[in-house]
Amino acid sequence: MGAWGARVFDDDTALDxxxxxxxxxxxxxxxxxxxxxxxxxxxxxEYDAGQAVLASAAVILSAxxxxxxxxxxxxxxxxxxxxxxxxxxAALAExxxxxxxxxxxxxxxxxxxxxxxxxxxxxxxxxVESLARGLKQNSSGQ
Numbered sequence: 001m002g003a004w005g006a007r008v009f010d011d012d013t014a015l016d017x018x019x020x021x022x023x024x025x026x027x028x029x030x031x032x033x034x035x036x037x038x039x040x041x042x043x044x045x046e047y048d049a050g051q052a053v054l055a056s057a058a059v060i061l062s063a064x065x066x067x068x069x070x071x072x073x074x075x076x077x078x079x080x081x082x083x084x085x086x087x088x089x090a091a092l093a094e095x096x097x098x099x100x101x102x103x104x105x106x107x108x109x110x111x112x113x114x115x116x117x118x119x120x121x122x123x124x125x126x127x128v129e130s131l132a133r134g135l136k137q138n139s140s141g142q
Contacts (some may be wrong), residue, residue: 006123008058008131009070013051018069021052022059023080032056032092036099043107050103050110057096057131060089064138093135100132 008014022028035052039045045053062069063084069077104111104125114121 006120006127007070008054008127011051013048014055014058017048017052017055018059022055023077026080026083027087028056028059028084029087029089029092032060033095036092036095039099039102040095042102045102045105045108045110047109047113050108053096053099053103054128054131056092057100057135059084060092060096061131061134061138063087064089065134090138093138097132097135100128100135104128 005011009018021031025031035049035056039049039053042049058069059081061067062081066082066085069081073081102108114124
């Protein structure tokens with residue numbers, strides 16, 4: 001059983017997406033755009049697709065705000081994240097904000113799974129909505 005928690009990178013699937021799809025790229029914006037567009041185009045957002053959206057959104061906000069991605073950031077991850085600061089994510093921010101809201105909406109496997117844990121559901125929704133708000137605020141420019 002993998003790790004599970006209300007913050008984005010408390011989940012092993014989000015960490016796997018970060019490590020396997022985002023970090024290997026100096027410029028992960030194409031991968032992020034695909035994740036956001038796939039979630040927005042889907043009738044039902046599958047678990048892995050939802051985690052890809054949340055991981056991508058968290059990386060954008062982390063790059064913009066200079067905040068760590070999680071509590072256990074390695075030197076290599078810090079260097080990668082700091083390298084992202086030079087990238088312009090403004091074109092992805094609005095798309096990412098909408099995709100985050102889809103992930104915590106009714107047609108989402110992640111939402112369904114979180115509904116099974118009433119104690120953490122509101123914390124998880126709050127975290128996802130915070131990501132969406134943060135992206136929306138940054139959508140007017142970097």
